[in-house]
Amino acid sequence: MPICGALTLFDGEPEATIDTLCRLMIFISDNTATNALIKHFGIEKFQEGFKELGLKGTVIQRLLFNFEASERGLSNKIVLSEMAMLLSEIYNGTFVNRAVSDDIYKRCASAAADKPQDLRQTRFGSCRCRP
Numbered sequence: 001m002p003i004c005g006a007l008t009l010f011d012g013e014p015e016a017t018i019d020t021l022c023r024l025m026i027f028i029s030d031n032t033a034t035n036a037l038i039k040h041f042g043i044e045k046f047q048e049g050f051k052e053l054g055l056k057g058t059v060i061q062r063l064l065f066n067f068e069a070s071e072r073g074l075s076n077k078i079v080l081s082e083m084a085m086l087l088s089e090i091y092n093g094t095f096v097n098r099a100v101s102d103d104i105y106k107r108c109a110s111a112a113a114d115k116p117q118d119l120r121q122t123r124f125g126s127c128r129c130r131p
Contacts, residue, residue, distance in 0.1 A: 004065075005032030027111040031064045038063055055082045 006024055007014055016024075016036070024033035038046065038060065046060045057079035062069035064076070089095035090104050 005030035007032045007036070023107070026108070035063045035065075053086065055079070055086075058082050 006028060007016065007030065016033070018037070018040070021033040021037050021040075024030035025037060043060050043062075050058050050060075057077060059075070059077045061074040061076060066074075086095060090101050090108075093101040095101045095104065
């Protein structure tokens with residue numbers, strides 16, 4: 001598996017909180033942080049969570065860039081309509097509950113605001129998504 005991501009810039013074994021790993025994964029697409037979260041919680045826990053959220057086609061079967069597992073036919077799939085549904089729930093305050101939705105919304109809006117204007121395509125929440 002290739003090593004990539006912000007965590008690889010540290011000497012030794014850096015310690016990071018779950019919150020930090022989530023922020024790295026979401027805001028800079030850090031694949032090392034994503035794999036650390038998958039290893040910490042386990043693929044099965046993600047699958048259970050996906051089912052609880054009503055996701056039927058979104059699947060994690062392996063770590064990112066695990067080419068051996070990919071060759072064995074294991075793959076990760078994200079269904080666009082399911083992600084649109086989740087974003088709609090976050091925007092409308094119905095994802096888990098209002099407090100969780102607001103926290104996620106603020107984090108995403110903050111990340112979008114930190115990017116130079118020419119890199120922003122759509123500011124989080126500026127469009128309404130329908131499931």
